[in-house]
Amino acid sequence: MTALIRIPGQLRSLTAGASEVPVDAATVGDALRALDAGHPGFGERLFDDQGNLRRFVNVFLAEEDIRFLQGLDTQVEAGQTISIIPAVAGG
Amino acid sequence: MEPALTLRCRECGREFEPLALHVCDFCFGPLEVAYDYEAIARRVSRASIEAGPTSIWRYRDLLPVADEHPVDLGAGFTPLVRADRLGAHLGLRDLWIKNDTLNPTGSFKDRVVSVALTKARQLGFKVAACASTGNLASSVAAHAAKAGMESVVLVPSNLESAKVMMASVYGGTVVAVEGSYDDVNRLCAELTSEHPSWAFVNVNVRSYYAEGSKTLAFEVAEQLGWTAPDHVVVPIASGSQLTKIHKGFRELGLVGLVDGTDRVRISGAQALGCSPVATAFAEGTDIVRPVKPDTIAKSLAIGNPADGYYALKVIAETGGGCAAVADDEILEGIALLARTEGIFAETAGGVTIASLARLVADGTIRPDERVVAMVTGHGLKTIEAMGDVAGPSATIAATLDAFDAAIQVEGDLIATAPREHS
Numbered sequence: 455m456t457a458l459i460r461i462p463g464q465l466r467s468l469t470a471g472a473s474e475v476p477v478d479a480a481t482v483g484d485a486l487r488a489l490d491a492g493h494p495g496f497g498e499r500l501f502d503d504q505g506n507l508r509r510f511v512n513v514f515l516a517e518e519d520i521r522f523l524q525g526l527d528t529q530v531e532a533g534q535t536i537s538i539i540p541a542v543a544g545g
Numbered sequence: 546m547e548p549a550l551t552l553r554c555r556e557c558g559r560e561f562e563p564l565a566l567h568v569c570d571f572c573f574g575p576l577e578v579a580y581d582y583e584a585i586a587r588r589v590s591r592a593s594i595e596a597g598p599t600s601i602w603r604y605r606d607l608l609p610v611a612d613e614h615p616v617d618l619g620a621g622f623t624p625l626v627r628a629d630r631l632g633a634h635l636g637l638r639d640l641w642i643k644n645d646t647l648n649p650t651g652s653f654k655d656r657v658v659s660v661a662l663t664k665a666r667q668l669g670f671k672v673a674a675c676a677s678t679g680n681l682a683s684s685v686a687a688h689a690a691k692a693g694m695e696s697v698v699l700v701p702s703n704l705e706s707a708k709v710m711m712a713s714v715y716g717g718t719v720v721a722v723e724g725s726y727d728d729v730n731r732l733c734a735e736l737t738s739e740h741p742s743w744a745f746v747n748v749n750v751r752s753y754y755a756e757g758s759k760t761l762a763f764e765v766a767e768q769l770g771w772t773a774p775d776h777v778v779v780p781i782a783s784g785s786q787l788t789k790i791h792k793g794f795r796e797l798g799l800v801g802l803v804d805g806t807d808r809v810r811i812s813g814a815q816a817l818g819c820s821p822v823a824t825a826f827a828e829g830t831d832i833v834r835p836v837k838p839d840t841i842a843k844s845l846a847i848g849n850p851a852d853g854y855y856a857l858k859v860i861a862e863t864g865g866g867c868a869a870v871a872d873d874e875i876l877e878g879i880a881l882l883a884r885t886e887g888i889f890a891e892t893a894g895g896v897t898i899a900s901l902a903r904l905v906a907d908g909t910i911r912p913d914e915r916v917v918a919m920v921t922g923h924g925l926k927t928i929e930a931m932g933d934v935a936g937p938s939a940t941i942a943a944t945l946d947a948f949d950a951a952i953q954v955e956g957d958l959i960a961t962a963p964r965e966h967s
Contacts, residue, residue, distance in 0.1 A: 463738035464570040473738070499571060509854065510556065510573040514731060519849065521835055537735065540568040542575040542851045543748040544676050544730035545783020 455480060457530045459489055460537040468495045482515055483526030485536055500538065510541040549584065550609055552576040552752055555855070563609070565668055565744065567751040575851070576752045578609045586800040591771055594763075594802075601656050601760040607796055608660055608760075609753045616662040616692040620655030621760050623647045625768040625917070630885040631898075635905050639915040641774070643765060644888055650687050650711070651923035652680035652844075652891075653786065657757035658746055662688045664753040665744035671695060672743040673717075676733035678726050678782065678844045679708030680891075680922050685746055686715035697743065699729050699736075704843060707926050725838060727849045747783075755852075758786045762793025765917050766803045773803055775914035776810040776865070778901050780893045780921060781822050782845040784856030787813055790919075791859045812865035812909060813856060814900030816840035816892075820869035822853045826860060827867075833857060841872045841930045842892040844922055866909035868900035875899055876934045879924065889924030897921075 459475045461468075469475055475493065479485035490497035500511050507513065513520045514537040520528050530536070552561040556574025566576055589606040597603030601621030605611050624644045632640035648655040658681070662673055673689040674697040675681050682698040689696035696717030700709065701724060713719045722729045737748045746754045766773055773794060779787040794806040815823045818840030825833045833853035838846035850856070860867050870878070878898035883889050890898070901918050904910045924931070938961040939951035953960045 460735070462734070463741060464568060464573070466738075467570075499573065508573055510568065510575065512731075512849070517728070517731070519727075519835060522837075537731070539731055539734045540573045541849070542568050542573070543734045543737075543745075543751065544726070544851050545747055545785045545847060 455530050455532040457485055457532070458535045459485060460535060462538055462540060464540065465496065465499065465538065468493045479530055481526065481530060482513060482520055482528045482536060485530055486513070486526070486538075512539045512541045513537070514539060549581050551579045553579040565665075565670070565749045567749050578752055578756055580607070580796075582796070582799045589800055589802070591767075591802060594767065601659060601757065604760050604763045607763065607793075607800070609756050610660065610664040610667055612663050612667060615659060616666060616688050617659055618649035618655060618688060618691055620648050620659045620757075622764060625765060626886065626888075628886050628918075631882060634881065634885055635902055636912050637905060637910070637916055638913055641765075641769075641915070641917045642882070642886060642888060643761060643917055643919050645761070645919065645921045646888065646890055646894070646923040650680070650683045651926060652684065653758070653761065653919075653921040654680045654684040655688070656760050657681075657754045658684040658688045660757035661744070661746040661750050661754035662692055662694065665746070665750050666692055666694070668744070668750075670742070670744035670750075672697060672740075674698065674733070674736070674740075674743045674745045675747050676726070676730040676745070677712070678846060679704050679712070679926065680844050681747065682712035682719065683708065683715070686712050686717040686719070689717055690715040699733055701726050701729055701843075705927050705929055707928060711926070726847050727835070727838075730847075730849075755785045755789050758789035759793030759796065761786070761919060762790045763797065766794070766797055766806065769915075771803050773797075773806045773809050774917045775808075776812065776910055777917045777919065778812045778814055778897055778904065778910075779919045780845055780897050780900075781813040781815050781853075781856055781867070782847045782850065782893075784822060784850045784852030784854075786919075786921070787811060787856045788852050788859055791863065809863065810865045810914075811859050811863045812900070812904055813860050813867035814897045815867065815869045816842040816845055816875060816896050817869045817871045818842075819846045819848055821848065821850060822856055823867040823869035825853070825857055831857060840875075841927075842875055842896050843927070844891060844893045845896060866904050866907070868903040870896055870899035870903060874902075876930065878902070879931065880934055882920065883924070888920060890920045891922035891924050891927040892930050893922050894920040894924070
């Protein structure tokens with residue numbers, strides 16, 4: 455399935471400035487790993503040594519926090535948008 | 546003198562220039578302002594602070610921007626009042642209320658916004674923006690008006706009408722977003738990437754903004770005669786205020802102004818309908834799981850608190866507790882504070898007072914401790930929450946007979962027939 459990943463400003467140095475990257479993936483986790491394969495550097499920024507999302511990384515699928523879905527195992531449908539957003543904002 | 550600053554990642558320790566950055570571009574950890582405390586200790590004294598303005602800017606040596614003419618509506622130096630009647634009711638012998646309802650726009654947010662916009666202006670920003678649960682929106686709009694900046698504030702569309710009206714009166718752009726605060730916040734985080742020339746006070750200038758909350762600790766200590774309280778109770782939304790009050794007390798010790806600040810216990814207050822930090826505390830985990838908020842305390846309705854993890858750490862390390870109180874307790878808390886101390890707080894203040902009562906009842910707060918409760922927003926902002934709790938005792942014709950029929954007076958006792966609820 456082709457999904458679109460929106461890249462936060464802080465990480466656009468890894469995508470040559472692109473704000474969106476299309477990937478083929480069945481789950482959110484696959485999508486993020488595909489992003490890292492095409493643009494090395496994402497993996498170590500998004501995941502800790504155990505392969506879990508870092509504490510201050512939020513990931514949204516179609517505007518919903520994946521922690522309210524099935525996390526990295528959440529299925530991705532064609533045309534959906536995944537957003538990577540720093541957790542440190544607000545309040 | 547402009548202090549020497551760096552921004553340092555709280556997670557991995559990487560350092561950054563003091564620009565409009567809020568997250569580490571390596572690990573996404575929060576960036577925090579780091580100071581040269583030895584240099585500050587050499588130039589700051591109790592006397593130098595006491596000679597300063599009666600606002601947060603008397604503590605400018607410990608703030609991240611030293612502008613001779615800050616963006617200032619007079620935030621801070623609000624009363625710290627001894628609360629003997631409330632204390633007697635709760636079984637506390639030495640209770641104080643930090644009455645931060647008395648800020649220029651009626652909440653503690655003026656402290657953080659004054660710092661944020663002063664820094665934003667110094668960095669060259671012309672537009673101030675924010676995601677807000679209501680109080681921040683008014684404060685940003687008001688300070689932007691004062692500074693001659695444009696403002697764009699985004700709020701959840703279900704906000705109390707007084708907060709929306711107030712935010713709108715200052716002439717900036719107010720956008721009501723369909724969804725929760727967490728939806729608004731996510732949108733703002735994305736807008737920050739698309740509009741890097743806007744200063745989102747609680748996103749890209751958050752590192753500076755958050756420092757403004759330290760002044761609550763500074764003022765409490767100064768107003769207690771440069772001594773530290775034993776225990777403070779702080780409402781938790783994002784958790785930023787609580788962590789910065791802790792930082793403020795610690796800094797007073799580091800620069801030699803107050804002794805014993807490392808022993809201040811800090812407790813958190815949340816609404817049961819949005820209690821991710823209290824839940825994590827109760828479960829003994831350091832993982833703050835996001836929730837979907839459902840509470841009348843809308844100013845605290847952040848289901849995914851950015852500083853929840855750090856607030857939890859502060860509570861645990863200082864030996865505090867964390868309460869979660871139901872909506873009816875919140876309304877009782879507002880009424881109790883008003884009826885014993887004459888202070889009318891918004892729902893967040895009700896959360897603080899109700900949590901204070903809980904923490905006394907469960908033994909977390911001891912009766913002999915010197916306790917300070919942070920009451921951070923004015924009651925007029927959330928009057929619609931009070932509909933069933935307060936209202937006229939009677940509505941009568943303008944005659945003596947009607948008054949005598951409605952109001953029974955016996956000596957100093959005044960009684961009325963029970964008020965009819967609509």
